[in-house]
Each structure stands twice: as structure tokens, then as C-alpha cells.
Amino acid sequence: MIQGPVTGGAHGWAFNRPLIDLAAKGFVEEEFFLTGDANLYTPVPGAELGRDGKWAVQPKGKVAFKTRFLVYRPADPATFNGTVVVCWNNVTAGYELFFGEGPEVLEDGYAYVCATVQKVGVHGFEDNPQGLAAWDAERYGTLSIPTDDASYDIFSQVARAVGPGRDTSVDPMGGLAVKQVIGLGASQSAGRLSTYINAVHPLPAEQGGHAFDGYMLQIYFGSGTAIEGSDPPVRVAPGNARPLPRGQNLIRDDLDVPAMIVNTELEAKACLKVRQPDTERFRTWEAAGLTHVSYQAQLTRNEKFQRDFGTTPAAPSEQMNRIYLQPFYDAALHHMNRWVSGGAPPPSQPLIEFTEDGQVIRDAHGVAKGGARLPQAAAPVAMNSATPVTDDFAGRLRGSNKPFDAAKLDALYGDEAGYLSSFRKAADSAVAAGVLMPRDVEPAVAEAAQEYRRAREVTAREPAAAG
Structure with missing residues (x-):
């Protein structure tokens, strides 16, 4: 009823x-x-x-x-x-x-x-x-x-x-x-x-x-x-006593409807032993550089908590991962909707690369190799990853953000205009790959400009933390 x-x-x-x-x-x-x-x-x-x-x-x-x-x-x-x-x-x-x-x-x-x-x-x-x-x-x-x-x-x-x-x-x-x-x-x-x-x-x-x-x-x-x-x-279990889950089972391969896994670097590591190939009914996406909870998502959660419970929660750490998951989710849902409506499946994406002992392989900037690459990972101003800053349960979900210093930014991009040009090219590549919607490019570029300036400011204040 x-x-x-x-x-x-x-x-x-x-x-x-x-x-x-x-x-x-x-x-x-x-x-x-x-x-x-x-x-x-x-x-x-x-x-x-x-x-x-x-x-x-x-x-x-x-x-x-x-x-x-x-x-x-x-x-x-x-x-x-x-x-x-x-x-x-x-x-x-x-x-x-x-x-x-x-x-x-x-x-x-x-x-x-x-x-x-x-x-x-x-x-x-x-x-x-x-x-x-x-x-x-x-x-x-x-x-x-x-x-x-x-x-x-x-x-x-x-x-x-x-x-x-x-x-x-x-x-x-x-x-x-x-x-x-x-x-x-x-x-x-x-x-x-x-x-x-x-x-x-x-x-x-x-x-x-x-x-x-x-x-x-x-x-x-x-x-x-x-x-x-x-x-x-x-x-x-509180604090460190609570472990992160680890992969134990596959998604059955005889489903009569589509199924899709949309993961970040953190869950990709957990799922390493239960990865399964893409099929006509199944897809896995893994995003390099992203983790379970981003700074932007935590801000929204905190604002809802403040409204609903009338209590101000602790501010999100400035060191937590700063690549927002929602645009990645939105691209996946767009393809999933087409798929269940009888259209083409989501485009297959490369998976994140791991060593034989299950460690993420990283590029020269500390960003995970392989995986779907949003522009923040392809044209970085920081090492965003699932590597935690603190070892408590929440910290292990929030990953980290380590901004590049001015010398590295200058060597990579010259100046802010050069950076935004590289970022736009990376965003266009993400759109072409199907992991970013065209509508999300301009908001991402605007945020990228802020993140570029933030990296310069943070590393100028705290040079020891910028390594």
C-alpha cells in the first residue's frame, strides 16, 4: 500500500x-x-x-x-x-x-x-x-x-x-x-x-x-x-579497527539485463582479484586519481548535515582528494540509460594498472596509470590519489591531494593560460572517451583555474608539504 x-x-x-x-x-x-x-x-x-x-x-x-x-x-x-x-x-x-x-x-x-x-x-x-x-x-x-x-x-x-x-x-x-x-x-x-x-x-x-x-x-x-x-x-568498529572491504565475488555472468561497476582508484584495488571482462551485458569503469569521497562531496554532505541535524560538522580536510566524482557518475548514467533503452553499451575503458603484488602503478606526477582519465588526472596541478593522509576509516576513504609547487607548475604549463589550454585538451579527450559529458567541461575549467591558483598559494605557504 x-x-x-x-x-x-x-x-x-x-x-x-x-x-x-x-x-x-x-x-x-x-x-x-x-x-x-x-x-x-x-x-x-x-x-x-x-x-x-x-x-x-x-x-x-x-x-x-x-x-x-x-x-x-x-x-x-x-x-x-x-x-x-x-x-x-x-x-x-x-x-x-x-x-x-x-x-x-x-x-x-x-x-x-x-x-x-x-x-x-x-x-x-x-x-x-x-x-x-x-x-x-x-x-x-x-x-x-x-x-x-x-x-x-x-x-x-x-x-x-x-x-x-x-x-x-x-x-x-x-x-x-x-x-x-x-x-x-x-x-x-x-x-x-x-x-x-x-x-x-x-x-x-x-x-x-x-x-x-x-x-x-x-x-x-x-x-x-x-x-x-x-x-x-x-x-x-571505530577508527583503525574498521577495515575496508576486499573483493570476494563476481557479478554473475548470465544476467539478462545490463550491469555496470563505476569505481575509483580505491575500490579498483579492492576489486583487483574479482575483476571480470567487459561483455555485452557488463562494464567496469575505473577512474585514475579519484577516490571514494572527494572534497566537493564532503562539502555537500556537511551542508545537509548542518541543515538536518542543526550541528556544524568538522570542516573537510584541505588535504583530501579534490577530484569530484559526480561528473564521472553522470557520464556513466548517461551511457547506462542508452544501454537499458536498447542502445549501445558504455564504451569500454582502460583499467588502472597494478603491480603483481597489488600496488597502484603511478606516473611521474604520482597519478595512477591507466583507467578512465578525467582532465584533473590527465592535466594535473596536484597528485590526487586514494593514498590516505590519515589511517582512520574516514581518512582511508578520502585519499589525498598534494599540490605541485610553482616551479613544477611553471615547468609543466608555463603559466595559468598554458595550464588551462592543456586542461581543455584533456577535457575534450575525456568527452571523446565518453567519461565526461560536454555540459561538464566549462564548470571543470572554471574549477581548474581555482585549483591552479590554490596549488601556487598552498605551496608558497607550506613548501615542505608540497613534495
Whole structure:
């Protein structure tokens, strides 16, 4: 059962909604509640959930749930491109993280659905509850997800609530003619989506399968999650005690829909032992010089945190990686949309180069060799990498940025005009390779000018840190 649009509450807005005015972009933003019974799954007797990803499971019962999903959709049906992206909201932080307001979505007319499918998203961690029910009991107090084992089928049910065959008695899509639905998960949600693809997608529709027309796994560490007993610990291990995941399984190679992995240098290293070749149904992109969380993304997260929780978080480190991931994601989504619509697959990209013992091979500037190359990596003013500045868990996700000093900048580019000329050529090459959209070139050039000046300023102040 779908209820909505949902309004009101103590705050008066949906948790983690965009910072921008979507109406000014020609979009409708609405929130809905979804109530039902979710399938739980267990391995088929004798089945092994092994490295090949061909996981055979079956329903073993149901649990009742009530959740929410947030919808961004074009207000004018004529601008809708027919594709709905359903995002598996990330709950690693103890509250939900998602971002569906990028240029590709807003300018190319997608509908974007942010789905709450995990227990922590609703109830938070016990020792510091920041989930929806604690954040706004007036708005979200009736929500309930008893176990993450239900998350897989809840994800299917959200997809069907917004898909082409949906019940329109309460229509979250506002009558839009939906043609295809893409499932998307990033970071921890990509791990859960991996399990969903391998185990749940092949099932009959009545058991929760075949709800999506394609899948995108972003910043994916190469490991699925358990199909049962999948609830995370009450609280993740603090500091250095929390390891980064390492690749354990492939994405099954007999899928009947497209799947794509979109990674940075950090996850490429994790996935090294489970890399698989591109096929008619599968693609892997790895971006040189990028890492899991960039400075720009952290700024947006902090601003949302300030608004939603009323507390100012620590400012992002000036030493963290400064190549923004969103343009890379947007290019991948553009190609994925064409792919699921029956067009050509995304262009294959070179993979990041590693030594035999799994270390990233770097060029003369310290940037990873190989991989898809955004202009910030191809015409650098700094060594951006996944190499951390600090060894805590957050530090290992944020990588580093080491600006070049004035002498090196002068030797490479002469002056700022020379640098921007090189950067534009690198941006044009990225567009030709398909890893950067033409719309993102001018914003990238403007940011590049700022980064060039920053490199000169930072290294002038702190010459010892510029090596």
C-alpha cells in the first residue's frame, strides 16, 4: 500500500532532501510511504553462495514493514526521458546518505527515487539513533524495518511501485510513462546491490525478481552481503579497527539485463582479484586519481548535515582528494540509460594498472596509470590519489591531494593560460572517451583555474608539504 504525498512533521521536510529548489529546475519532489510484507530469502538446499556470483536462493517467509521513498520527477511529462533510477540509500553513517540531484538527472529528465530499505535508515544505531524515526518521530515514527534481511525484497517492491506496471491508484510518478527502471547502489549499498543482482534478480517476479532493467554499482568494493543474517553490528568498529572491504565475488555472468561497476582508484584495488571482462551485458569503469569521497562531496554532505541535524560538522580536510566524482557518475548514467533503452553499451575503458603484488602503478606526477582519465588526472596541478593522509576509516576513504609547487607548475604549463589550454585538451579527450559529458567541461575549467591558483598559494605557504 502506498500513502502520500507525505508532508508535515517536526522539521517540515524530508530527511536529506536536496539543498537546491527542485521546483526551480522543473521537478516535483514528493515523499511516499510503502507498507507491505517483504520476502526473506535463504539459499536453495545444497547451493553455494560462491565467488562466481551465481547464487540460488528461495523465499523462506515474510515480515511486515513500512518504509518511505523520496521521488524527484520532471513536472512536465514532455521532459521525462522514460527512466526511473531507484537508489538504495546508504546507511553506513547511521543515517541515510544519497544524492540524486546531479546535472544528468535534472537536465536529461530522469525520475530519481531514494529508497529507504534498511533497518538503520529507519531506526539508526542503538547507541546514537539518527535514523528517520529519531530524527522526526512526528513524520516517521510509524516506519518499521525489522531486519535487513527484508531489504532485498523491499527494494523490489519500491521498484514496482514506480515502474511501468505500477498500481496508479496512488501514483508516485504522477502519471509519467515509465519505460525502464535502473537500480543503483553506492559504497555499502553497492555491496547489498551485488547480492541483490546475484541472488534476487533471477527469481520469478512473484518472488521479487526481475524488478529492474539494469544496475549500476558505484564505488563498489567487490563483495556482496549475506542473504540472511545480514543485519550489521549495532555499531561499526571505530577508527583503525574498521577495515575496508576486499573483493570476494563476481557479478554473475548470465544476467539478462545490463550491469555496470563505476569505481575509483580505491575500490579498483579492492576489486583487483574479482575483476571480470567487459561483455555485452557488463562494464567496469575505473577512474585514475579519484577516490571514494572527494572534497566537493564532503562539502555537500556537511551542508545537509548542518541543515538536518542543526550541528556544524568538522570542516573537510584541505588535504583530501579534490577530484569530484559526480561528473564521472553522470557520464556513466548517461551511457547506462542508452544501454537499458536498447542502445549501445558504455564504451569500454582502460583499467588502472597494478603491480603483481597489488600496488597502484603511478606516473611521474604520482597519478595512477591507466583507467578512465578525467582532465584533473590527465592535466594535473596536484597528485590526487586514494593514498590516505590519515589511517582512520574516514581518512582511508578520502585519499589525498598534494599540490605541485610553482616551479613544477611553471615547468609543466608555463603559466595559468598554458595550464588551462592543456586542461581543455584533456577535457575534450575525456568527452571523446565518453567519461565526461560536454555540459561538464566549462564548470571543470572554471574549477581548474581555482585549483591552479590554490596549488601556487598552498605551496608558497607550506613548501615542505608540497613534495
